[in-house]
Amino acid sequence: MVKKFGDFTAVKELDLTIHDGEFLVLLGPSGCGKTTTLRCISGLEIPTSGSIILDGVDVTDRRASQRDIAFVFQLYALYPHLTAYKNIAFPLKAQHVPKEEMDKEVDRVVKMLRIEHILDRKPKHLSGGDMQRVALGRALVRHPKVFLLDEPIGTLDAAFREEMRTELKALHVDINATSVYVTHDQEEAMSMGDRIAVMNAGVLQQIGEPHEVYANPVNLFVARFIGSPGMNLLACKPETGENGQLGLRMRGNNELLELPGTLQQLLKEKVERDHSLVLGVRPEDTTVHTAEQEHSLAAEVYVTEKMGSYHIVDLSYGEEIVRARTSAYVDMEIGQNVRMSFDMGRVRFFDSESGQSIMN
Amino acid sequence: MANLKIVSVTKTFGDIEALKDLNLEIHDGEFFVLLGPTGAGKTTTLRIVSGLEKMDSGQIFLDDEDVSDWVPATRDVAFVFQFYTLYPNLNVRQNLEFPLKSPIRNTPQDQIDKKVAEVAKTLHIEHLLERETVNLSGGEMQRVGIGRAIVRTPKAFLMDEPLSNLDAKLREEMRSELSRLQKQLGQTFFYVTHDQTEAMTMADRIGVLNEGVLLQIGSPDEIYHRPTSTFVARFVGSPRMNLLKVHWKNDVLASPGEEMVFEITDAQREMLRKYDKPEFIIGMRPEDISVHDERREHNCFEAEIYFKQSMGAEDILNLRFGKLVVQATVPPTHGTTVGQKICGYFDIDHAHFFDVDTELRIE
Numbered sequence: 001m002v003k004k005f006g007d008f009t010a011v012k013e014l015d016l017t018i019h020d021g022e023f024l025v026l027l028g029p030s031g032c033g034k035t036t037t038l039r040c041i042s043g044l045e046i047p048t049s050g051s052i053i054l055d056g057v058d059v060t061d062r063r064a065s066q067r068d069i070a071f072v073f074q075l076y077a078l079y080p081h082l083t084a085y086k087n088i089a090f091p092l093k094a095q096h097v098p099k100e101e102m103d104k105e106v107d108r109v110v111k112m113l114r115i116e117h118i119l120d121r122k123p124k125h126l127s128g129g130d131m132q133r134v135a136l137g138r139a140l141v142r143h144p145k146v147f148l149l150d151e152p153i154g155t156l157d158a159a160f161r162e163e164m165r166t167e168l169k170a171l172h173v174d175i176n177a178t179s180v181y182v183t184h185d186q187e188e189a190m191s192m193g194d195r196i197a198v199m200n201a202g203v204l205q206q207i208g209e210p211h212e213v214y215a216n217p218v219n220l221f222v223a224r225f226i227g228s229p230g231m232n233l234l235a236c237k238p239e240t241g242e243n244g245q246l247g248l249r250m251r252g253n254n255e256l257l258e259l260p261g262t263l264q265q266l267l268k269e270k271v272e273r274d275h276s277l278v279l280g281v282r283p284e285d286t287t288v289h290t291a292e293q294e295h296s297l298a299a300e301v302y303v304t305e306k307m308g309s310y311h312i313v314d315l316s317y318g319e320e321i322v323r324a325r326t327s328a329y330v331d332m333e334i335g336q337n338v339r340m341s342f343d344m345g346r347v348r349f350f351d352s353e354s355g356q357s358i359m360n
Numbered sequence: 361m362a363n364l365k366i367v368s369v370t371k372t373f374g375d376i377e378a379l380k381d382l383n384l385e386i387h388d389g390e391f392f393v394l395l396g397p398t399g400a401g402k403t404t405t406l407r408i409v410s411g412l413e414k415m416d417s418g419q420i421f422l423d424d425e426d427v428s429d430w431v432p433a434t435r436d437v438a439f440v441f442q443f444y445t446l447y448p449n450l451n452v453r454q455n456l457e458f459p460l461k462s463p464i465r466n467t468p469q470d471q472i473d474k475k476v477a478e479v480a481k482t483l484h485i486e487h488l489l490e491r492e493t494v495n496l497s498g499g500e501m502q503r504v505g506i507g508r509a510i511v512r513t514p515k516a517f518l519m520d521e522p523l524s525n526l527d528a529k530l531r532e533e534m535r536s537e538l539s540r541l542q543k544q545l546g547q548t549f550f551y552v553t554h555d556q557t558e559a560m561t562m563a564d565r566i567g568v569l570n571e572g573v574l575l576q577i578g579s580p581d582e583i584y585h586r587p588t589s590t591f592v593a594r595f596v597g598s599p600r601m602n603l604l605k606v607h608w609k610n611d612v613l614a615s616p617g618e619e620m621v622f623e624i625t626d627a628q629r630e631m632l633r634k635y636d637k638p639e640f641i642i643g644m645r646p647e648d649i650s651v652h653d654e655r656r657e658h659n660c661f662e663a664e665i666y667f668k669q670s671m672g673a674e675d676i677l678n679l680r681f682g683k684l685v686v687q688a689t690v691p692p693t694h695g696t697t698v699g700q701k702i703c704g705y706f707d708i709d710h711a712h713f714f715d716v717d718t719e720l721r722i723e
Contacts, residue, residue: 029527157397158555159595166599166669166678166687173667173698185528191669191676210670211694227672229532284673303540305561308584308597309647309689312561314536321536325673334543 001050003036010036012202014050018146021176023169025193027183029225033202034182038148041180042071055145070144072152078123078135085119088137109137112174128156132164136171147179154183165191186226190214198222214282217348220355223280229312229323231280235352238267238277248279250297252318258295260344266359267349276352285343286324288313288332296339301332315340362423362515362548363388364409369418371404371572378404380572382418386516386550391542394552395559395595396569402552405569406518409550410439422515433464438514440522446493446504453489456480456507465512479507482544498530506541516548523558535561556596560584568592590641590719593712599646599676599687605716607639619682623658624708632713635722643712649688651677651696652703663704668696679704 003011011033018024026034039045041052043064051060059067078087086093088109092102110116113133123131132153139147153164169192172179183189189196190210197207198221206218217223223231235251246264248257259267271277289296299315299322306328313332315322317340324340332338349358364386371379379401386392394402407413409420411432419428427435438459446455456476460467467475480486483503493501509517523531523538539562542549553559559566560580568575568583568591576588587593593601606613606622611629613622622642624632632640652660661681669676670692677688677696681704688704713722 158557159397159600162598162600166676169667169669170678170685187528187671190671210672211692214670214672225529228528230529282673303536303543305536305539306580306584307557308560308580309645312536314540334540 001037001040001047001052003033003040003045004048010202011040011047014204016197016204016207018178018180020178023172023179023181023192023194025181025183025189025196026199027186027189027193027196027225028199028205029184031201032199034184034199035150037199038150038180038182041146042069042148043067044071068145070139070142070147072135072139072147072149078131078138080123082122083119084115084121084123084126084130084134084137087123087134088119088141090138091142105141106137109140112140112171113137128160129163136168140175140177145178147177149179149181151183152181153188154185161188168192187228190226196226198225200225215346216357216359217280218357218360220278220280220350223348223350227282229283231282231348232286232320232322233350234279234281234317234320234322236277236279237274238271248277250279252320253298255297257297263344263347270358271349271351277358278350278352278355279342280348280350281342282346283312283323283325285346286322287341287343288315288324288326288330289339289341290332290336291339293339293341295344296341299338299340301334301336301338303334304332363421364516364548364550365419365421365424366405366409367419367421369405369408369420370416371401371408371413372416378572379408379415382572382574384567384574384577386548389546389548391539391549391562391564392551392567393559393563393565394550394567394569395554395556396552397554397595399571400554400569401572402554402569403520406439406520406550406552409516410437410518411435412439436515438509438512438517440505440509440517440519446501446508448493450493451489452485452491452493452496452504455493455504456489456511459508459512475511479511482510482541483507498526499533502526502530502534503537506538510541510545510547513547516550519549519551521553521555522551524553524555531558538562556598560596566596568595570595586721586723587643587712588721590643590714593643593714597645599689601643601645601712602649602686603714604642604644604684604686605639606642613640613642615681615684617682617684619684620659620661620706622706622708622711624711628708628711628713631723635715637716639716640722641714641716641719643714644686644706645710646676646687646689648707648710649679649686650705650707651679651688651690652705655703656705659708660703660705663702665696665698665700665702667698668693 001014026037028034040047051058089102089106115133118130153161165188193210195207195209196213198205200221206213206222214226236248238246239249241247241256247259250257299317302314302316302321305312310328311326311330313324313326351358366382366384369379369382396402408415419426457472460472480489485503488500523534563580565579566583567577570591576592583596590603604615606615613624663679663681666678666680666685674689675692677690679686679688715722
């Protein structure tokens with residue numbers, strides 16, 4: 001599928017299969033084309049070229065109302081003058097579903113969402129969470145083929161967002177409805193998606209299960225975007241040391257970092273000598289040492305961030321900040337000189353020019 | 361630089377009591393974060409301190425001087441609403457100079473130049489000084505915004521959710537940047553947010569506010585490890601603390617359906633016996649629950665994996681113990697499958713206890 005707005009190409013040659021019963025998250029920064037993609041699936045936008053196939057049927061030329069899709073823009077959009085019950089029943093009423101059947105369907109979704117006690121209330125008497133649930137109920141009551149959700153919880157308080165995240169995921173586990181969820185928040189994507197499709201500048205970068213995308217990003221964009229904090233990325237060049245072994249000349253402070261045999265082999269196969277690389281390592285695979293340590297690099301403590309059950313220590317390394325996830329018992333002083341080392345079994349290498357991973 | 365005292369401040373808007381007898385002392389040079397959900401009264405507090413809002417009763421002291429009746433301009437605080445608010449028709453240098461060119465301050469140009477150069481160096485934006493603000497990246501705009509606040513030396517900085525409109529990545533970066541900057545400047549920061557991560561990572565001390573009432577003040581460690589109420593316990597920490605209702609069953613504590621029967625320590629038993637109550641709330645942080653294939657002797661109960669949330673560095677397992685769902689954070693376990701039967705082990709030494717009625721901490 002391609003979607004252009006005038007000269008601007010919002011989505012470039014996108015091929016994507018979403019499986020039956022899957023929760024797929026379209027993830028990317030603003031302007032990456034994720035919402036446009038969702039709107040094309042829904043029928044609110046017409047693709048410039050390409051097709052949308054739903055359950056084996058080409059629906060590209062069908063109107064939104066003929067696609068049997070439920071679109072949840074923002075869960076808050078309720079009719080203020082209708083009770084919770086009437087809000088949920090609304091889509092069925094619009095289709096002239098008989099009263100008896102309507103009651104049965106509404107009953108089914110309110111049980112699922114555990115909102116039996118608020119059915120008589122109008123939206124202004126509902127808490128934020130209950131409004132969300134009612135809006136979801138309205139989407140669920142129709143048995144649509146697909147649920148499309150566009151940043152439905154993006155505007156909520158952080159604590160509440162986390163709760164809704166878990167609740168939506170639980171709901172999906174319970175009913176297994178095919179869902180496409182758009183967000184710019186990687187935590188939402190990781191915690192809810194069966195698979196994540198990462199987009200940037202209209203191009204699909206990578207699609208995979210959360211742990212795959214996290215452990216094996218295909219390029220620097222994905223490496224940075226996924227994870228909180230993102231992957232540490234350090235410029236370096238392979239270089240043969242005095243001992244004849246291949247190591248990495250690190251740009252940060254010009255030290256030579258020794259490499260295990262497997263990585264030496266990999267670099268020999270994949271990279272030409274003197275080629276600039278980026279070493280990627282996750283904060284939890286980065287260790288801070290207060291004493292001398294083999295295969296480590298010198299760094300300085302920039303600041304420590306306490307996260308409750310763990311700390312993130314920001315290390316200043318040349319021009320860059322490297323983040324290490326440590327236990328909550330580690331206490332470091334700003335400006336303290338330390339050594340840092342990486343779990344070499346888990347580091348990733350990227351070509352510094354193309355930004356692509358060289359691991360695959 | 362100054363300390364800041366809020367004494368018995370009340371504020372109502374129509375029928376709504378926004379602040380109920382608020383007392384707070386922020387130390388000189390401290391990074392203080394007022395944390396709470398939307399509508400807690402955080403922004404009202406900040407506006408009262410700045411003088412933008414009048415309180416119904418109470419006093420504000422800045423540097424031990426009662427400024428309650430002073431107009432905002434004379435209070436000498438810098439209010440940072442949102443870092444993005446730059447003047448688009450001015451370049452970076454002019455934006456930074458702006459606060460110093462205020463007619464009240466009447467700062468000589470050579471001092472302005474010196475100060476701007478200093479600030480630009482601190483924030484690593486020397487190379488941007490002549491640039492138009494429209495040509496800046498989001499992160500650069502943020503830095504200039506901060507620069508404009510720190511270019512003069514007010515008694516205190518008041519910050520109202522300055523990072524909330526940024527995308528997640530930039531927010532992360534700016535968090536450590538602000539934290540570091542405050543330590544470098546050694547100035548008093550009074551920062552409000554609804555985001556517990558921001559509070560935990562940046563604050564020297566946190567005040568948790570809900571419905572106009574200050575619930576707890578303490579260092580991030582104290583707030584996290586010794587929450588004084590179930591509200592604070594649930595509001596701070598991600599994923600949230602699990603709270604379960606339990607009742608006495610002889611010498612142990614059982615969940616309503618007896619899915620879990622907690623063998624508490626002697627010290628815990630002695631403490632709880634002093635409260636003449638049949639029921640308690642037990643709180644367990646997700647990281648204090650682990651999963652095992654085989655049953656251990658104590659505090660290990662049969663569960664089923666309801667679903668898993670991969671967070672990268674760790675997984676959140678949603679575990680079903682009969683009717684109860686509990687969240688545990690565990691190292692990434694790619695093999696774990698939904699529906700799998702496992703044992704959930706509760707590290708009872710790390711349990712928190714709360715009164716069922718008052719929801720206050722028992723210790």
